[in-house]
Amino acid sequence: MKRLWNFSAGPAVLPEAVLSQAAAEMLDWHGSGMSVMEMSHRGPQFMEILQSALEDFRELLNIPESHKVLFMQGGAIGQNAIVPLNLLKGFNSAAFVKSGSWSAKTIKEFARYGRADVVAEAREIKDDSGVRAANTYVPSIAPGSISPGSAYLHYCGNETIDGVEFKHIPDMHSLGAAHVPLVCDASSNILSRPMDVASHGLIYGGAQKNIGPAGLTFVIVREDQLDRALDVCPSAFNYRTVYDNHSMYNTPPTYAIYIAGLVFKWLKDMGGLPVVAELNRKKAQMLYEAIDGSALYVNRVRHADRSLMNVPFQLREEALNAEFLSLAQERGLTQLKGHKSVGGMRASIYNAMPIEGVEALVDFMLTFEKERA
Amino acid sequence: MKRLWNFSAGPAVLPEAVLSQAAAEMLDWHGSGMSVMEMSHRGPQFMEILQSALEDFRELLNIPESHKVLFMQGGAIGQNAIVPLNLLKGFNSAAFVKSGSWSAKTIKEFARYGRADVVAEAREIKDDSGVRAANTYVPSIAPGSISPGSAYLHYCGNETIDGVEFKHIPDMHSLGAAHVPLVCDASSNILSRPMDVASHGLIYGGAQKNIGPAGLTFVIVREDQLDRALDVCPSAFNYRTVYDNHSMYNTPPTYAIYIAGLVFKWLKDMGGLPVVAELNRKKAQMLYEAIDGSALYVNRVRHADRSLMNVPFQLREEALNAEFLSLAQERGLTQLKGHKSVGGMRASIYNAMPIEGVEALVDFMLTFEKERA
Numbered sequence: 001m002k003r004l005w006n007f008s009a010g011p012a013v014l015p016e017a018v019l020s021q022a023a024a025e026m027l028d029w030h031g032s033g034m035s036v037m038e039m040s041h042r043g044p045q046f047m048e049i050l051q052s053a054l055e056d057f058r059e060l061l062n063i064p065e066s067h068k069v070l071f072m073q074g075g076a077i078g079q080n081a082i083v084p085l086n087l088l089k090g091f092n093s094a095a096f097v098k099s100g101s102w103s104a105k106t107i108k109e110f111a112r113y114g115r116a117d118v119v120a121e122a123r124e125i126k127d128d129s130g131v132r133a134a135n136t137y138v139p140s141i142a143p144g145s146i147s148p149g150s151a152y153l154h155y156c157g158n159e160t161i162d163g164v165e166f167k168h169i170p171d172m173h174s175l176g177a178a179h180v181p182l183v184c185d186a187s188s189n190i191l192s193r194p195m196d197v198a199s200h201g202l203i204y205g206g207a208q209k210n211i212g213p214a215g216l217t218f219v220i221v222r223e224d225q226l227d228r229a230l231d232v233c234p235s236a237f238n239y240r241t242v243y244d245n246h247s248m249y250n251t252p253p254t255y256a257i258y259i260a261g262l263v264f265k266w267l268k269d270m271g272g273l274p275v276v277a278e279l280n281r282k283k284a285q286m287l288y289e290a291i292d293g294s295a296l297y298v299n300r301v302r303h304a305d306r307s308l309m310n311v312p313f314q315l316r317e318e319a320l321n322a323e324f325l326s327l328a329q330e331r332g333l334t335q336l337k338g339h340k341s342v343g344g345m346r347a348s349i350y351n352a353m354p355i356e357g358v359e360a361l362v363d364f365m366l367t368f369e370k371e372r373a
Numbered sequence: 374m375k376r377l378w379n380f381s382a383g384p385a386v387l388p389e390a391v392l393s394q395a396a397a398e399m400l401d402w403h404g405s406g407m408s409v410m411e412m413s414h415r416g417p418q419f420m421e422i423l424q425s426a427l428e429d430f431r432e433l434l435n436i437p438e439s440h441k442v443l444f445m446q447g448g449a450i451g452q453n454a455i456v457p458l459n460l461l462k463g464f465n466s467a468a469f470v471k472s473g474s475w476s477a478k479t480i481k482e483f484a485r486y487g488r489a490d491v492v493a494e495a496r497e498i499k500d501d502s503g504v505r506a507a508n509t510y511v512p513s514i515a516p517g518s519i520s521p522g523s524a525y526l527h528y529c530g531n532e533t534i535d536g537v538e539f540k541h542i543p544d545m546h547s548l549g550a551a552h553v554p555l556v557c558d559a560s561s562n563i564l565s566r567p568m569d570v571a572s573h574g575l576i577y578g579g580a581q582k583n584i585g586p587a588g589l590t591f592v593i594v595r596e597d598q599l600d601r602a603l604d605v606c607p608s609a610f611n612y613r614t615v616y617d618n619h620s621m622y623n624t625p626p627t628y629a630i631y632i633a634g635l636v637f638k639w640l641k642d643m644g645g646l647p648v649v650a651e652l653n654r655k656k657a658q659m660l661y662e663a664i665d666g667s668a669l670y671v672n673r674v675r676h677a678d679r680s681l682m683n684v685p686f687q688l689r690e691e692a693l694n695a696e697f698l699s700l701a702q703e704r705g706l707t708q709l710k711g712h713k714s715v716g717g718m719r720a721s722i723y724n725a726m727p728i729e730g731v732e733a734l735v736d737f738m739l740t741f742e743k744e745r746a
Contacts, residue, residue, distance in 0.1 A: 004406030008413045011627055019400050019408050026396035027389065033377030033707065035392050037586045037632070040381045040708055073446040073588060074609055077623035081607030109608055208624055213410045215446060215588040215626025232605050234454030235482055236447055250450035251581055253588025253626065254384055259410070334406065335413055 005357035008335035009160050009310060009348040010188065010209035013357075018262040036258040041251050049254075050247070053261030060267055061190075063197050063220060070219040070239060071247040071257055075206040076102070076187045078237070079217065080109035083154070083183060083202065085233035087225060088113055091151035095119045095180070097170070100135040100159030101341060102185060110154075113230070119145040119153070122164070129302075135162040137302040141170055146177040151228075152201060153180050158189035158307050160209070161339045163299065163346070165189060165307035169196060181225060189309050190218070191267060192351060193277035201225045209309070210350045212260035215253045267351065276351055283349050283358045284308040290362045296320075296369040314344035317372075321345075324368060331364050333357075378730035381708035382533050382683060382721040383561065383582035386730075391635040409631040414624050422627075423620070426634030433564060433640055436593060437571050443592040443612060444620040444630055448579040449475070449560045451610070452590065453482035456527070456556060456575065458606035460598060461487055464524035468492045468553070470543070473508040473532030474714060475558060483527075486603070492518040492526070495537070502675075508535040510675040514543055519550040524601075525574060526553050531562035531680050533582070534712045536672065536719070538562060538680035542569060554598060562682050563591070564640060565724060566650035574598045583682070583723045585633035588626045640724065649724055656722050656731045657681040663735045669693075669742040687717035690745075694718075697741060704737050706730075 006013040029036050032045050039046040054069055063069065074082065084094065093115040096107045099122050110116045120139035125132050146153055153172065158165040172178050181201025188209045197203065201222045208214035219239065226240045235241045236250045270276055288306060291297045291313050299306065299313045315321055321344065328336050338346040349358055379386040402409050405418050412419040427442055436442065447455065457467065466488040469480045472495045483489045493512035498505050519526055526545065531538040545551050554574025561582045570576065574595045581587035592612065599613045608614050609623045643649055661679060664670045664686050672679065672686045688694055694717065701709050711719040722731055 001401040002404075002406055003400060006407055006411055008411065008416070011411060011414060011624065013411050014408060016400065019410075023396045023399035026399070027376060027392050028374040031375075033375055033705070034379055035387060037384060037392075038379055038381065038386050039384060041384060041587065043381070043708065073448070073451070073626075074607075075446070075623045078446070078607060078609040081609065085605075085607070112605060112607075206624060208627075213626070213628045214414065214624045215629055232458075232485060234447075234451060234458070234485075236451040236454065250448040251384065251579060251587045253446075253586070253629070254581075255586045255628070256588055256626070332406070335416065 002332070004332045004334040005353070005360050006334050007347045007349070007353070007361070009339070009346060010206070011214045012209050012348055012350050013352045014212070014259070015263065015266045015352045018259065018266055021262055022259060037255045039254065041248055041254050046254055049258050049261055050252070053257055053264060056261065056264035056268060057218070060264060060273055061195055061197055067197055067220050067222050068226070068243050070221065070242045071252055072217040072219055072237065072242060073215060073253060074237070075214070075217055076185050076204065077105070079185070079204045079219070080106045081112065082237045083204065084110055084113040084151070085237065086229045086239045087151050087181070087202070088230055089228040091149065093117055093147060093150055095146045095150040095153045097139065097141060097153070097155040098122065099138055099156060100162035100164050102159055102161065103154070103156040106154060106156065106185065114151070117147055117150065132302065133300055135159065135164065136300045138164060138166055138305045141175055143174060144176050146175055146180055148177070150177070150180050152183045153177065154183045154185070156185040158186070158309055160188040160310050161342060163301050163307040163310045163312040164305050165309065167304065169199060172199070181222070189307070191273065191276070192280050192309055194273045207256060207260055209348070212263050213256040216256035216260060279355065280308050280349070280351065283353065283355055284311065286358055286362055287311050287347060287349065290365055294365070294369055296372070297365060309350055310346060310348045312338055312342050312344060312346040320372060327368060328364055331360070333361055333364055375705070377705045377707040378726070378733055379707050380720045380722070380726070380734070382712070382719060383579070384587045385582050385721055385723050386725045387585070387632070388636065388639045388725045391632065391639055394635055395632060410628045412627065414621055414627050419627055422631050422634055423625070426630055426637060429634065429637035429641060430591070433637060433646055434568055434570055440570055440593050440595050441599070441616050443594065443615045444625055445590040445592055445610065445615060446588060446626060447610070448587070448590055449558050449577065450478070452558070452577045452592070453479045454485065455610045456577065457483055457486040457524070458610065459602045459612045460524050460554070460575070461603055462601040464522065466490055466520060466523055468519045468523040468526045470512060470514060470526070470528040471495065472511055472529060473535035473537050475532055475534065476527070476529040479527060479529065479558065487524070490520055490523065505675065506673055508532065508537065509673045511537060511539055511678045514548055516547060517549050519548055519553055521550070523550070523553050525556045526550065527556045527558070529558040531559070531682055533561040533683050534715060536674050536680040536683045536685040537678050538682065540677065542572060545572070554595070562680070564646065564649070565653050565682055567646045580629060580633055582721070585636050586629040589629035589633060652728065653681050653722070653724065656726065656728055657684065659731050659735055660684050660720060660722065663738055667738070667742055669745070670738060682723055683719060683721045685711055685715050685717060685719040693745060700741060701737055704733070706734055706737055
C-alpha cells in the first residue's frame with residue numbers, strides 16, 4: 001500500500017489516522033457487534049456517535065448557545081435553494097457578494113425564489129497592479145448598498161475554484177445593515193481557523209472538503225432564523241423541523257457523521273483551531289512563496305485575498321501542463337489539475353494535508369522548473 | 374470481534390463480505406493511493422465506481438432503456454416533497470394508497486403542493502377473520518376511483534413499520550387510469566425480488582435498508598417524467614438536472630455509492646434477484662411459521678400481504694417484552710424492538726440477513742416460549 005499526496009479540491013484527503021481507525025472498526029464498532037453503517041440511527045450507539053460529533057464541532061468552533069447545529073444532506077448546492085426556502089418568509093429579496101464561481105452559482109439559484117441584489121462583484125478592474133482579472137479578489141461592499149428589506153446578505157467565505165478567501169467577514173454594522181442576517185457558505189474553509197460564528201445568522205457547507213465524506217451538510221443557524229420558511233419548503237430540509245428532530249427527521253447520513261466525528265477528535269487532539277490555523281498559514285505561505293519566486297508559475301489572486309485552502313496556479317507555458325501533471329503523479333502528487341473554468345493547476349491543502357505533502361509539492365515544482373528552464 | 378445477528382429496520386445489516394472488502398480498501402483503493410472517500414467525484418477512479426454501480430443496479434433489476442437511474446440525497450422522506458416538486462407541473466392533485474405509516478407520511482407532505490386523493494385506505498374493517506385492524510392489509514383500489522387529472526398514483530411497496538407488502542403492483546389498465554404514472558416508494562423491498570420496473574413512472578427509496586449506507590437515495594424515473602418540475606423545485610433535486618449531470622450536479626455521496634456498488638456485486642455473485650427472492654421467501658416463511666405455530670407470538674397482518682422484509686410480532690403477554698429483548702441480546706440477536714407506533718418486536722430480514730440469523734431467532738423464540746409457558 002502506498003498513499004499519495006492528494007490535492008483534490010473535494011472530496012479530499014482525510015487524516016490517515018481517521019481512515020485507519022475507520023478500517024479497524026468497520027465490522028465491529030466498540031464491541032457492538034455491528035458496523036456503524038448497520039446501526040439504527042435511533043439506537044444508543046449511534047446516538048452516542050452523533051452527540052459526540054455535535055459537541056466536538058461546537059467546541060472546536062466555539063459556537064454560542066444562540067446557534068444550533070444541524071446535520072443535513074444535499075451539500076452546499078442543495079443549500080443554494082434550501083437557504084432561501086428557509087429564510088424568505090415575508091421577504092422578496094436578498095443581497096449577495098459575487099466573488100467567484102460558487103457565489104455566482106448561489107445567486108443564480110436564488111432567482112427561483114426572489115430578487116438577488118448583487119451588492120459587490122469581483123469584476124475585471126484596474127488597480128495599482130495593472131489590470132486585475134475578474135474573480136481574483138474580494139470585492140468591497142459600499143456602506144448603504146444593502147437594501148433594508150433584504151432577507152440576508154450572503155457571501156462565500158472561500159471560493160474553492162478561484163482561490164479567493166475572505167480574511168475578514170462583512171461588518172454589518174459599518175455597512176448600515178446591522179439587522180440583516182449574515183449568511184456564509186463555508187464549505188471549503190470551515191474549521192481551517194477560528195471563526196466568528198456569533199456574527200452570522202447562518203453558516204453552511206458540504207462536509208467533503210475539511211470535515212469528512214461527501215453526502216453530509218452542516219448548518220449552523222441562529223435560533224431566530226428557524227421560523228422563516230416558505231410553505232413550499234420540504235419538511236426534510238426545513239431547519240425548524242430538522243432542529244426539533246435532532247437532525248433525525250429523515251435518516252441522517254450516519255456513516256458520514258461518524259467519520260466527521262473522528263475528524264473532529266483528530267482536530268482536538270492537534271490542539272484545536274488556533275494550532276490548525278497556524279499550520280495552515282505555514283503550508284500556504286510555503287506554496288505561495290514558491291509560486292511568487294518562480295518564473296514559471298503564477299497565481300493572480302490579490303495577495304491579501306489569497307485562499308489558504310485552495311491554491312490555483314498557472315504555468316506561464318501552458319504547453320507544459322500535461323507533462324507537469326504526469327510527472328507529479330509519478331512523484332506521488334495527485335489530483336492537481338485545475339478546475340476547467342480557471343485552467344492550470346490547483347493544490348488544495350486542507351487541514352488533512354500534512355506539511356510534508358506541501359514540501360513534496362514545492363520540491364517537485366522547483367525541480368520541474370529548473371529542468372525545463 | 375463478534376458480529377451479532379442484526380435485525381434493525383434501517384440502517385440495517387450489510388453483507389460481511391462487503392464490509393471486509395471496504396475495510397481492506399479503506400486507505401488505498403485498487404492501488405490508487407487514496408480512500409474512495411478522498412477521490413474527486415470527477416476523477417477516473419470514482420467515475421469507474423459510479424458507472425459500475427449504475428450498470429449493476431440496472432442489470433439486477435432489468436431496468437429498461439426508457440428508465441433512467443439517478444443517485445440523489447435526502448432519503449425517501451426527502452422524496453415525499455421532491456416527487457411532487459418534480460411531477461406536479463400542470464396538475465393540482467395526485468392519488469394515493471394509504472396502507473400504513475410511511476404512505477401516511479407521504480400523503481401528509483404532499484399537501485404542501487397539491488390535493489391528495491386517497492383512493493384506498495387500510496382502515497379497520499370486519500372480514501372473515503373478524504375485526505381486522507388498520508394498517509394490517511393492502512387496501513383495494515376501486516376501478517374508476519383515480520381521477521383522470523391525477524399527476525400520478527403513489528403507493529408504498531412495503532410498509533416497513535407495519536409489515537405490509539404489496540405482492541402485486543396496482544394494475545393501472547384495469548383501474549381505468551392507464552395514462553396515470555405509477556409511483557412507488559420501494560425503500561424497504563427494492564432488490565428483494567424481481568420487480569416490474571417498466572410499469573412504473575417512478576420508483577424511489579432510501580438506500581439504508583437493502584442497498585447500503587444511509588445518505589444515498591435511488592430514483593428510477595421514466596424518461597417522459599423528467600420535465601414536469603415546478604419552478605420552485607431546487608436544481609439539486611430536479612430530476613432533469615440530476616440526470617443531465619449524470620448524478621453529479623451536486624457532489625454525490627461517493628462513499629455510499631461505492632458501498633452500494635459492492636452490495637450489487639454481492640447480489641450478482643449470489644445469482645441475482647431470482648435466487649435472492651427464493652432465499653427471502655424461505656427466511657420469511659420460517660419466521661411466520663414459528664409465529665403462527667406459537668401461543669405466545671402473534672402477527673396480525675393478512676397472510677397474503679405479509680412483508681417478506683419486516684416481520685413485526687407482538688408477545689401476547691406484553692409484560693415479557695423487556696425480558697425477551699434482553700435475553701435476545703444475550704444470545705447475539707440485536708435491534709429487535711418494534712417501532713413505537715406498533716409496539717412489540719420487529720425482525721427485519723433484508724437481503725443481507727443470512728438464513729442462519731433467522732434460524733437463530735426462531736430457535737430463541739421457541740426456547741423463550743417454552744421456558745415461560
